[in-house]
Amino acid sequence: MSLSGSLSGSLSGSYSYSQLRKLIYGPNSLTQLPKVLSLIDGKRCMIICGKSINKTDIPTRVKDMLGDGVVEHFSSMREHSPIQDINKVLSIVREKEIDTLIAIGGGSSIDAAKSIVHFYKTDREDKRGLESVAIPTTLSASEYTMYAGYTSEEGHKTGLASEYMPPKAIILDAELTMHTPEQLWLSSGIRALDHAVETLYRPNASYHLRRMALIAIKDLFTLLPLSKEGGEDIHIRQKLQLVSYMSLFPDSMAVEDLRPFGPSHTLGRKIGSSYGVPHGITSCMTLSSVVRLYQTHCKDGEVQSRLKEAAEITSRKGDLDAQIDQLVGELGLRRTLHDYNIPLEDTDAIATSSLKGLGEVGFSESDVAGALRRL
Numbered sequence: 001m002s003l004s005g006s007l008s009g010s011l012s013g014s015y016s017y018s019q020l021r022k023l024i025y026g027p028n029s030l031t032q033l034p035k036v037l038s039l040i041d042g043k044r045c046m047i048i049c050g051k052s053i054n055k056t057d058i059p060t061r062v063k064d065m066l067g068d069g070v071v072e073h074f075s076s077m078r079e080h081s082p083i084q085d086i087n088k089v090l091s092i093v094r095e096k097e098i099d100t101l102i103a104i105g106g107g108s109s110i111d112a113a114k115s116i117v118h119f120y121k122t123d124r125e126d127k128r129g130l131e132s133v134a135i136p137t138t139l140s141a142s143e144y145t146m147y148a149g150y151t152s153e154e155g156h157k158t159g160l161a162s163e164y165m166p167p168k169a170i171i172l173d174a175e176l177t178m179h180t181p182e183q184l185w186l187s188s189g190i191r192a193l194d195h196a197v198e199t200l201y202r203p204n205a206s207y208h209l210r211r212m213a214l215i216a217i218k219d220l221f222t223l224l225p226l227s228k229e230g231g232e233d234i235h236i237r238q239k240l241q242l243v244s245y246m247s248l249f250p251d252s253m254a255v256e257d258l259r260p261f262g263p264s265h266t267l268g269r270k271i272g273s274s275y276g277v278p279h280g281i282t283s284c285m286t287l288s289s290v291v292r293l294y295q296t297h298c299k300d301g302e303v304q305s306r307l308k309e310a311a312e313i314t315s316r317k318g319d320l321d322a323q324i325d326q327l328v329g330e331l332g333l334r335r336t337l338h339d340y341n342i343p344l345e346d347t348d349a350i351a352t353s354s355l356k357g358l359g360e361v362g363f364s365e366s367d368v369a370g371a372l373r374r375l
Contacts, residue, residue, distance in 0.1 A: 011207060013204075013206045013207060017250065018144070018145075018146060018163070018166045018250040019163065019164070019166055019168060020144075020166055020167065020168065020169070020170065020250045021039065021040060021168050021169060022036055022039055022040075022168070022169040022170070023169070023170045023171075023172070023245070024036065024169070024170070024171050024172070025171075025172035025173075025238070025241065025242060026172075026173070026174075026238065027173060027174050027175045027234055027238060028173065028175055029171055029172065029173040030058075030061065030062075030065075030135065030171055030173045030175075030176060031065070032171065033062065033065055033066070033102075033133070033135075033171060034065060034066065036133060036169045036171065037066070037069065037100060037133070039169065040100065040131055040133070040168045040169060041099070042069075042099055042100030042131065042133070043069065043099055043100075044069070044071045044096070044097060044098050044099045044100065045066060045069050045070050045071060045098065045099075045100045045101070045102050046070070046071060046072040046073065046074065046089070046092065046093065046096070046098045046100070046101055046102065047059050047062060047063070047070060047072070047073040047074065047075075047102045047104060048074050048077055048089060048101055048102065048103045048104070048109050048112060048113050048116075049074075049075055049077060049103070049104040049105050049109050050075075050076070050077045050078065050079070050105050050106075050108060050109055051075065051076055052105075052181075053075075053104050053105045053109070053137065053179070054075035054076075056179040058104055058135075058137075058176055058179070059073060059075065059104065062102060062104070062135075070102075071096050071098060072092055072096055072098065074088070074089050074092065077089075077105075077108055077109045077112050078108065079108050079276070079278065080108060080149070080150070080151045080157065080272055080273050080276075080279075081108050081109075081111045081112040081115060081148075081149065081150040081151060082150065082151045083150050083151065083152055083153055083158075084153065085112060086112055086115050086116055086119070086150055089101075089112070089116050090116050090119055090120065093116065093120060093130060094120075098130065099129065099130060099131070100130070100131055100132065100133060101113040101116060101117065101130070101131070101132040101133070102132070102133050102135065103132055103133070103134050103135065103143075103167070104135045104137065104176075105135075105136070105137050105138070106136065106137060106138035106140050106142075106184070106188060106279070107138070107140040107142040107188075107191075107279050108279075110134050110136060110140075110142045110143050110167075111142050111148040111149055111150065112148075112150065113132040113134070113167070114132065114142075114148035114160075114165040114166065114167070115148045115149075115150050115160055115165070116130070116132075117130050117131065117132055117164065117165045118148065118160050118162045118164065118165040121162075121164045121165075127164050131167070131168040132167045132168065133167055133168065133169045133170070133171070134167040134169075134170045134171070135170075135171045135173070135176065136170070136172065136241070136244075137176050137177050137179065137180050138177070138180055138184060138185060138188035138191075138280070139185065139188040139189045139191065139192045139240055139241065139243075139244040140188045140191045140192070140244075140279055140280065141191070141192050141195055141244045141245070141247055141248040143166070143167050143170050144166070144170075144245065144248045144249065144250045145166065145248060145250075146161055146162060146163050146165060146166050147159060147160065147161050147261070148160045148161075148165055149269060151273045155273060155274065156273060157269040157270060157272065157273035157274075159269075166250065172238070172241040172242065172245070174234050174235075174237040174238035174241055175234060177237050177241070178232065178234075178237075182228070182231060183332075183333065184278070184280065185227070185231075186224060186227065186228060186280075186331045186332075186333060187278065187279075187280025187281050187283070187284055187331075187333050188244075188279070188280040189220060189223075189224045189227070189240060189244075189280070189331075190224075190280055190283045190284050190287065190327075190328060190331070190333065191279055191280040191283045192216065192220060192243065192244040192247040192248070193216075193217065193220045193221075193247070193283070193287065193324070193327075194262075194264050194265065194268070194283035194286075194287045195213075195216075195247040195248040195261075196213040196214075196216040196217045196220065196246075196247040196248075197213070197217060197264075197287060197291060197310065197320070197324075198261055198262030198263075198264055198265060198290075199213035199247075199248075200213060200214075200303065200306040200307060200310060201262065201294060201298070201300075201303045201306065201307075202261060202262055209249055210306065212246040212247075212249050213246070213247065214309065214310060214313060215243075215246055216243050216244075216246040216247035217310050217313065217314065218313045218314060219239070219240075219243040219246075220240075220243055220247070221314040221315075221316065221323070221327060223236055223239055223240050223243060224240070224327065224331060225327070225330055225331070227240060228330070228331055228332070262290070263286075263290045263293075263354075263368065264283065264286040264287045264289075264290040264291075266354045267282070267286045267290070267350065267351075267354050267368070267372075268282030268283055268285070268286050269282075269354070270350055270353060270354040271285065271286070271342065271350065274350075275340060275341070275342050277340050277342075281333065281334070281335070281340070284328045284333045284334070284335040285335045285336070285337070285340075285375055286372075287324055288321045288322075288324040288325045288328070289321070289371040289372065289374065289375065290368075290371070291307065291320050291321040291324060292319075292321040292371065293367055293368065293371055294307060295307060295319055295320070295321060297367060307319075307320050308320075311323060335375065336375050337372070337375045344373060347369045347372040347373050348365075348369045350369070350372060351365045351366070351368040351369035351372060352365050352369075354368075
């Protein structure tokens with residue numbers, strides 16, 4: 001099925017751009033970082049990345065490019081952005097008068113930078129003084145939202161939302177993704193699929209966001225298997241970065257209008273922070289089960305129509321949940337509770353703590369716990 005069909009839903013709504021000022025894409029586009037910093041008046045920069053990225057040549061290239069413009073480098077941001085790491089960076093930012101964070105890597109480093117910007121600006125009436133530039137090396141797409149997540153001292157995933165936290169600029173350079181391990185690259189692609197699919201039933205998502213989500217779904221089903229087959233094909237990787245952009249297109253809305261993104265994301269945050277499961281893998285675990293619940297329990301005809309259209313545009317057979325399971329299997333990604341040592345008896349607690357108030361979408365916490373037990 002082509003994308004010329006009509007997406008069900010209201011043709012009335014609104015859309016607001018985020019504070020993103022520049023998105024640059026293409027192989028070797030990292031070389032444009034100095035121009036990007038000039039645009040946002042970034043003079044005193046701090047690199048944020050994890051230990052894996054720090055083992056590559058990317059931070060060194062940034063330092064060589066910017067010279068004295070890089071004042072500090074935090075190279076040990078841990079997975080799921082622990083608040084302890086965030087507070088360390090925030091202290092350095094204030095002490096060294098950093099004005100720009102350069103976040104390199106996946107969702108943990110980029111979410112950490114967004115959280116740091118949020119906490120810094122919370123204390124300032126003018127909401128100025130610190131911005132960020134995101135240089136993603138995965139497909140997780142956290143750089144596009146006004147949301148961020150971090151892990152509290154108690155080990156709980158905590159969410160933030162602010163129109164002031166998204167990066168001012170993003171650089172999508174597929175050459176930098178060549179360092180990304182295959183499992184991380186492909187599983188972050190399933191994370192992007194999670195974004196796109198949950199946009200189809202996300203409250204308040206505008207018509208054009210849902211249209212772009214459908215395009216992203218179609219392209220992810222095509223490009224992810226191709227990327228696994230030809231892992232070093234720079235053109236496929238660059239296309240996937242752009243598809244990731246469409247899966248979670250930058251959007252800004254009043255904080256009071258923000259809604260939870262979707263049950264798959266909510267479950268993923270709980271599983272990820274509680275059991276140390278990477279972001280992309282949580283989507284491999286939860287997305288198809290949540291979609292199956294919507295297909296069988298949701299009484300909203302528009303949502304059912306959107307999920308059916310998504311299943312048709314992939315040119316595969318079966319309902320969307322089955323197609324997602326098939327894709328995850330083709331990519332060689334593990335997705336069961338057993339694979340990640342999550343006790344079966346924990347499923348009730350996961351559902352209860354993650355998914356309160358699900359009556360509006362037609363299924364209960366017991367439905368979700370049952371779906372988890374089938375993983």
